[in-house]
């Protein structure tokens with residue numbers, strides 16, 4: 001079994017993120033060969049394909065949320081923050097750089113966990129990593145949840161929403177960054193800001209596309 005951290009350092013490039021020059025991430029390039037990191041039993045019990053290496057890219061939803069937080073540090077300053085579905089960790093890294101008191105990054109993919117640990121280190125920020133599915137648990141001890149691009153698949157969105165609702169009920173603010181993916185819970189979102197940011201889809205980032213930051217609002221009634 002390959003050591004994911006050694007693999008990432010050897011096969012990915014540490015470079016600034018387009019639209020986020022303040023943040024450097026290990027990023028995939030055409031020669032990275034990330035499939036070599038997959039283990040034979042990766043994938044779910046139903047024999048589905050293993051999850052792609054989402055952590056190897058800055059997604060538009062994460063990029064827009066990170067940009068928003070870096071431009072408005074008062075949103076996170078002094079707060080405990082959870083980066084939910086952290087992937088590379090770009091949102092949590094931005095929150096730490098913007099002055100969050102403590103940042104926890106939750107990620108279910110073990111290779112993603114290795115990547116976000118390396119990325120936090122490369123950016124000189126401290127991030128506590130929560131490996132595993134926090135969405136089954138109680139609301140975390142934070143004041144703010146940042147959810148960057150977590151509505152890319154129906155099953156993922158369906159797992160996130162009850163957890164995010166429990167966070168709202170517990171008095172935790174929830175901000176969502178998203179370029180308008182299919183499973184975005186639009187009726188529950190209040191638009192806070194829009195930016196053009198590159199999405200995944202190419203070395204150095206794909207074409208810029210409009211992406212937005214929203215506050216999740218409680219269900220009426």
Ligand SMILES: C[S@@+](CC[C@H](N)C(=O)[O-])C[C@H]1O[C@@H](n2cnc3c(N)ncnc32)[C@H](O)[C@@H]1O
Nearest residue numbers: 054058059062085086087106107108109148149
């Ligand atoms: C589309 S990626 C976005 C990553 C990052 N936030 C960004 O915007 O670049 C979504 C990430 O959520 C993670 N994820 C999915 N379900 C999760 C769960 N229940 N708990 C924590 N992470 C989860 C996936 O493994 C994936 O890395």
